[in-house]
Amino acid sequence: MSQTPESSELNRRELLGGAVALGAAGLAAGDAFAAEEKTITKGRIKQSIVHWCFNVAGDKWDTDKICQVAKQLGCLSVEICGPEDWPTLKKYGLTCAIAPNGMPGAPFMKGFNNPVYHDEVIARTTKMIDDCADFGAPNVIAFTGYKWRNADDPKSGEISLEEGRDNCVKGLKKIIGHAEKKGVTICIEHLNSRDGSHPMKGHPGYQGDDIDYVCDIARRVGSPRMKVLFDIYHVEMMNGDVIRRIDQHKDIIGHVHTAGNPGRGELDDNQEINYPPIMRKLIEVGYQGYVGQEFIPTRDPLAGLRQATKLCDV
Numbered sequence: 575m576s577q578t579p580e581s582s583e584l585n586r587r588e589l590l591g592g593a594v595a596l597g598a599a600g601l602a603a604g605d606a607f608a609a610e611e612k613t614i615t616k617g618r619i620k621q622s623i624v625h626w627c628f629n630v631a632g633d634k635w636d637t638d639k640i641c642q643v644a645k646q647l648g649c650l651s652v653e654i655c656g657p658e659d660w661p662t663l664k665k666y667g668l669t670c671a672i673a674p675n676g677m678p679g680a681p682f683m684k685g686f687n688n689p690v691y692h693d694e695v696i697a698r699t700t701k702m703i704d705d706c707a708d709f710g711a712p713n714v715i716a717f718t719g720y721k722w723r724n725a726d727d728p729k730s731g732e733i734s735l736e737e738g739r740d741n742c743v744k745g746l747k748k749i750i751g752h753a754e755k756k757g758v759t760i761c762i763e764h765l766n767s768r769d770g771s772h773p774m775k776g777h778p779g780y781q782g783d784d785i786d787y788v789c790d791i792a793r794r795v796g797s798p799r800m801k802v803l804f805d806i807y808h809v810e811m812m813n814g815d816v817i818r819r820i821d822q823h824k825d826i827i828g829h830v831h832t833a834g835n836p837g838r839g840e841l842d843d844n845q846e847i848n849y850p851p852i853m854r855k856l857i858e859v860g861y862q863g864y865v866g867q868e869f870i871p872t873r874d875p876l877a878g879l880r881q882a883t884k885l886c887d888v
Contacts, residue, residue, distance in 0.1 A: 613884040614648030619853050621883055622651035622671040624831070624868040625659065626774075633875055641666040643876060647883045653866050654715070657705045664709075671864035672713040672761060672803070672829050676702045680773070682765060683726070685719025686745035687738035687781050696749050699760070703749075707756035713829055713863075714753075715803060716762040718742055718782030718791070728779060738781045743794045753799045761828040763803035764788040766811040774870065775838045776811070785813050789823045801828025805868070810835050810847055817855045824859035832882065833869040840869050840878040841885050853888040 614621055623644050628635045635643070637659045640652050644666070651671035652663055663670055675681055676698030684691040695716075702714045718738060724730035733741070746760065753760050767783040769776025782788045785804070792802050804827045810816050820827065834845030841849050853865070867882050 611646050611880075612648045613880050614887045616887050617648070618857050619886050619888065620651070620671075620864045621647075621649045621886060622653045622864045622866040623649055623879065624866045625652055625655035627868055627870055628875055628879075629655075633871075635875070637662045641668055643879060644668055647879060648887075649867075649883065651864055651866075653864070654868075657709065660709050660711075670706075670709065670711040671866060672715055673702050673706050673711050675699045675715050675717070681715075682717040682763070682777055682780060683720045685717035685781075686742040686762075687719045687721070687733055688723065688725065689741055689745070690723070691719065691725070692741075692745045692748070696745065699749055700752055703753050703756050703758045703760075706758045711758070713759045713761050713801075715829075716746070716760050717765075718762065718780065718788065720777075720779040721781040722779060733781065735781070735787065739787065739791055739794070742782075742791045746791070746795045746800060750795055750797045750800055754797060757799075759799045759801050759828050761801045761803040762788055762792055764805060764808055764812070766808040768811055769836075769838075772838075772870075783808075783812050785809050785819055785823065789826050792826050802826050803829045803831065805831040805833075806847060806849075806852060807831065807833035807835050807838055807868075816847070816852055820852070820855050820859060820861075824861065827861060827863070829863050830856065830861070830865045831868040832865060832886065837872075838868075838870050839872045841867075841882040842878075849882075849885050850888050853886050857888070 623640055625640060628640050641662055644652050651669045653671040654674055656674060660670060706714055721732050722728050722730050723733060764782050764785045765777045765780045767778050767780050770778045789802050792800050806816055809819060832841060834841050835847055865886055871878050
C-alpha cells in the first residue's frame, strides 16, 4: 500500500511519540528500580563502601561500578581509594570517607612505631593530607606498623610496646599540625594479629593489635585531628566487648569498619557479630563519622552489600 507524504509524516510522528513515551516509561521504571533497590532509608549511620573489597576481591568491580552500587544503595562514600579514583567519585556525588596513606605494597607493615620508616611515612601521609584537603575527603588512614625492627623480617628483633607507642606519638606529632591546618583527621587503625590465613583477614606481627593501646597513642598525640579507626571485626577478634569499648573510646573514634567474624565475610547469620545494636550504640554516643563496609565477598557482592547496608541502617 502506497503512502502519501502526509501519511508518512503522520506515521513518523506517531513512531517518535511512541518512542518518547517508551523512553519516559523506561526512565520512570529506572527511577522506581533505584528507589526499590535503595537499602539505606533512615540514614542515621553514614555508610561507605571500601574500594579494595570489591575491586581486588569479589567480582573485581571497577570504580564506576562500585560508585553506581554505592549510589543505588544510598551510601555516601567509596573509601580507601587514591586520588586517581576521586574524579569518578565526584562524578557520582560521592566522597572518600577515609583515604589510604600512600605507602606502597602492604601499608600496614611500615608505620609510625619505627623511626626507620618515619621519613617515608610522614612524606606520603603529608601528600595524602594535601590531596584530601583539595578534594574534601575528611580522613586519612595511619598504622602503627609491624613490631619487627625490619618490618619484612620477623627475626630482626622486636620493638617493645612502650618504644612503639612513644615512636608513634613522636612521629604523629610531627605531622598533626599539618593535618590541623588542612582540616583533615588522621585515623590510626587497630588490626588483629590472630588470623594468619589470608593477607587481609589478619596481620600477625602488627603492633597495634590492642584497641586500648591504639586509643592511648591517639590520646597522647593530643589533637582533635587525631582519632582511631575502630574496626569492629578486628576489635571483636582481639578484645571483644565491642559495645562497651565504643562507650569507653567514643571521644577518640574517627572512623568505623565492618566485617563478619570469623572469616571477614558478609554480615550474615554465618558469623557472630550482632551489628544492629552496635550501630545503635554508635548513634547513642553521638558518633558523626562514616561506617565503611569492609567485608570480603564470598558470594554475590551486591547481595552481600544489600544485606550489610540494610542491617546497619538502624
